[in-house]
Amino acid sequence: MKKLSESEIHEKLESLEGWTYAKEAIHTTFEFENFKEAFTVMTRIAFEAEAQQHHPNWGNVYNQLEISLSTHDADGVTEKDFKLARTIEDIIEASS
Known part of the structure; x- marks a missing residue:
């Protein structure tokens, strides 16, 4: 899989509200x-992560979930x- 350039990443982030790019990963809470x-x-x-064979770096404290991909x-x-970020967004939306 080809690593995306910073400009490609920022362009794709425009369609993912609340996600940011830092330290070679995309992040949200x-x-x-x-x-x-x-x-x-x-x-x-x-x-879903297992089905895609791609696993997030994440942390959970009480009611907060931090995800880095x-x-x-x-x-x-x-x-x-x-x-995977789009899949996560779909899961969040469905659970709201």
Whole structure:
């Protein structure tokens, strides 16, 4: 998978509200009603990430979920990261 240039990354980020680019990865944070909702969404994301064979770097504290995506084999951001980001957005939207 080809590593995207910074201009390509910023162009693609325009369609993903709340996502930013830093340190060779794209990042976002979500806040939920409580821990149970956050964990439920994490579980849904985990199944999709496994299906795509692409796993996020993430952290969860109570009702907050922080996600970072990068393609380690490419040492940066690729289309694979944006595919998973769009899937994550779809999951978040469906759970709202």
